[in-house]
Amino acid sequence: MDYFPYEYRPGQKELIGFIDRTVRDRRCAVIEAGTGTGKTISSLCGALGYAKDHGMKVIYLTRTKSQQKQVIRESKAIGDVMCVAVQGRSAASCPMMRDDPDLASGNAEEMSKLCSEYKKKSGGTCHCRFFANIEGQSVDRWVDVIKREHPEPEEFTRMCEDADICPYEMMKPILPFADVIAVPYPFVFMPMVLSRFIEWIGVPLSQTIMIVDEAHNLPDYLRDVQTFEYSEKAMDLAAKEAVDHGDFELHEGISVTDLVAILKEILAYAEKEYLIDEDGMLPPYFLEEELMDRLGVSSTTIARMCKAMEEIGDGIMEKRKERRKLPRSYIHSMSRFIRAWIDGDEEHYVRLVIREKDNPMFQAYCMDPAGASGPLNECFSSILMSGTLKPLDAFVDELGLERADQMCLEGMFPKENLLTVYTDRVTMKYEERDLPQNYDVMMQMLIDCINAVHVNTAVFFPSYSFMDRMVDDGLVRRLNRDVHYEQRGMSQPELMSVFENFRTSDGGVLFCVTGGRISEGLDFPDKALEMAILVGIPYPKPTAKLRAIRRYYDIRFGDGIFFTSTVPTVRRMRQSIGRLIRSETDRGVAIILDRRAVSLKDLEAGFCDDIPSKEKEFFGTRS
Numbered sequence: 001m002d003y004f005p006y007e008y009r010p011g012q013k014e015l016i017g018f019i020d021r022t023v024r025d026r027r028c029a030v031i032e033a034g035t036g037t038g039k040t041i042s043s044l045c046g047a048l049g050y051a052k053d054h055g056m057k058v059i060y061l062t063r064t065k066s067q068q069k070q071v072i073r074e075s076k077a078i079g080d081v082m083c084v085a086v087q088g089r090s091a092a093s094c095p096m097m098r099d100d101p102d103l104a105s106g107n108a109e110e111m112s113k114l115c116s117e118y119k120k121k122s123g124g125t126c127h128c129r130f131f132a133n134i135e136g137q138s139v140d141r142w143v144d145v146i147k148r149e150h151p152e153p154e155e156f157t158r159m160c161e162d163a164d165i166c167p168y169e170m171m172k173p174i175l176p177f178a179d180v181i182a183v184p185y186p187f188v189f190m191p192m193v194l195s196r197f198i199e200w201i202g203v204p205l206s207q208t209i210m211i212v213d214e215a216h217n218l219p220d221y222l223r224d225v226q227t228f229e230y231s232e233k234a235m236d237l238a239a240k241e242a243v244d245h246g247d248f249e250l251h252e253g254i255s256v257t258d259l260v261a262i263l264k265e266i267l268a269y270a271e272k273e274y275l276i277d278e279d280g281m282l283p284p285y286f287l288e289e290e291l292m293d294r295l296g297v298s299s300t301t302i303a304r305m306c307k308a309m310e311e312i313g314d315g316i317m318e319k320r321k322e323r324r325k326l327p328r329s330y331i332h333s334m335s336r337f338i339r340a341w342i343d344g345d346e347e348h349y350v351r352l353v354i355r356e357k358d359n360p361m362f363q364a365y366c367m368d369p370a371g372a373s374g375p376l377n378e379c380f381s382s383i384l385m386s387g388t389l390k391p392l393d394a395f396v397d398e399l400g401l402e403r404a405d406q407m408c409l410e411g412m413f414p415k416e417n418l419l420t421v422y423t424d425r426v427t428m429k430y431e432e433r434d435l436p437q438n439y440d441v442m443m444q445m446l447i448d449c450i451n452a453v454h455v456n457t458a459v460f461f462p463s464y465s466f467m468d469r470m471v472d473d474g475l476v477r478r479l480n481r482d483v484h485y486e487q488r489g490m491s492q493p494e495l496m497s498v499f500e501n502f503r504t505s506d507g508g509v510l511f512c513v514t515g516g517r518i519s520e521g522l523d524f525p526d527k528a529l530e531m532a533i534l535v536g537i538p539y540p541k542p543t544a545k546l547r548a549i550r551r552y553y554d555i556r557f558g559d560g561i562f563f564t565s566t567v568p569t570v571r572r573m574r575q576s577i578g579r580l581i582r583s584e585t586d587r588g589v590a591i592i593l594d595r596r597a598v599s600l601k602d603l604e605a606g607f608c609d610d611i612p613s614k615e616k617e618f619f620g621t622r623s
């Protein structure tokens with residue numbers, strides 16, 4: 001059956017056919033598809049044929065609410081498809097906790113534990129009326145409503161509020177009826193969440209087809225999800241909790257506060273001995289040896305002390321739960337960290353000391369994303385897509401994808417609408433970036449490129465600090481244009497206001513950073529953005545963490561630099577450049593101020609020794 005609800009554009013039939021074949025062969029589709037190829041609708045149509053015929057579910061993994069809405073909209077356009085979006089547990093989905101600032105600050109795990117407590121009955125009455133009211137609801141009626149109205153997540157929450165029921169709990173019995181379920185990444189890549197989610201949907205993992213959009217983010221996400229850390233601030237909170245509860249002896253005169261004091265000493269020592277710039281790699285068994293040495297105990301005793309702290313933490317959490325407080329214990333978290341650090345494997349993790357602002361921490365950073373990609377191999381078939389996934393072989397290897405078939409589909413929009421050029425006169429190479437003959441020329445080129453044409457222009461700096469430095473050195477004064485700034489730590493509303501002011505400006509200039517929130521998720525249609533200037537190639541900083549991952553990839557694939565620098569850098573740059581062309585009529589110029597662009601073939605940039613003239617030629621009378 002042909003599910004495609006629109007007129008086909010070139011390449012879309014092939015894309016859907018490729019996905020359909022891959023699903024039927026029970027394989028994994030890895031697809032780079034440029035802007036305008038209709039990835040969401042094509043992947044749904046490619047997967048739904050087999051899924052509906054065989055009683056399988058399509059699980060669409062999203063990173064943002066707007067992606068979820070897009071999946072619902074496209075499912076609605078297809079017609080005979082029931083699609084629901086599930087959001088993670090948060091204050092927004094819990095009317096019971098939402099209005100209590102303390103409870104609303106809880107994380108998903110804490111809220112889930114407290115929710116179990118609320119759901120319990122005492123004297124025949126449930127403590128949460130929003131849960132109790134679900135009993136009288138007809139699931140069939142809700143399924144009909146969803147099939148008819150295709151509500152977006154906020155609308156579904158509103159409907160539940162009107163009925164005085166819990167949206168999170170009401171969604172669970174509905175899920176087995178859905179053909180497509182849009183969920184955030186943690187539902188699949190966090191094992192505890194996945195096992196519960198699989199119970200709710202009513203089919204095993206092997207009967208699901210996974211679609212991952214914006215999959216270029218996946219390697220970093222999967223590393224982060226397996227990484228854990230413990231900061232000095234968390235240690236202080238554990239000490240305070242211990243004092244509040246009368247401190248506890250863990251072993252022969254060693255109390256919780258003694259242990260915290262020793263941990264802080266070790267952290268300070270690690271900073272002094274190993275920290276270079278922002279991080280430092282710790283030797284194998286550093287923490288456990290320091291703990292044994294300073295406390296004068298064996299590893300078995302440390303394990304016993306951890307067990308004791310877990311019991312203390314469990315007690316504290318239990319009492320808090322009874323008082324309807326978030327079941328949180330900092331002593332428990334400390335124990336979990338020490339155990340995980342000591343028991344964790346040495347092969348896939350690098351142990352670091354990190355200084356973030358005034359909060360130093362230990363971090364066990366997971367170098368291998370493949371350790372968490374299992375569900376993509378265990379499901380029936382998976383489809384991973386992005387506009388910037390090349391080189392596909394590297395992506396497949398990095399994630400450890402089995403049975404992968406690859407496809408590259410060019411963007412649908414005329415190639416001549418995008419001009420990408422680079423200069424060989426400057427570089428952001430670490431050793432040269434600050435030399436006056438490089439820095440001054442870079443500044444002048446930037447000014448000339450911006451002032452040459454009156455079009456909305458985004459300047460992507462390699463970092464906030466480099467942006468600040470150029471601004472301090474007078475860059476803005478020498479531009480004949482209004483400048484808008486993306487700043488460190490901006491709230492979402494602040495960022496959106498900057499974005500909106502720039503988008504609606506006439507020839508405004510936006511200063512932002514490559515890899516920041518503007519260079520990825522936001523769309524600039526039509527004349528909202530016509531020129532993008534990339535100040536240097538944003539290779540990652542050579543931190544201890546990066547060096548460790550590089551060595552790991554050297555051993556695993558024989559080319560650490562390629563996997564840890566070249567591939568992510570090119571993907572980031574293509575994301576930034578991709579902001580220029582979002583529709584058939586968009587035209588734009590991308591300028592790379594770094595001679596090293598010559599070696600990054602996937603950027604498809606041409607050399608130009610007079611970029612301002614080239615801009616004028618491209619924009620013609622509008623310059």
Ligand code: SF4
Pocket residue numbers: 093094095096097114115116118119128130131166167168169
């Ligand atoms: S059942 Fe729903 S409303 Fe009640 S506590 Fe749990 S999440 Fe909150």
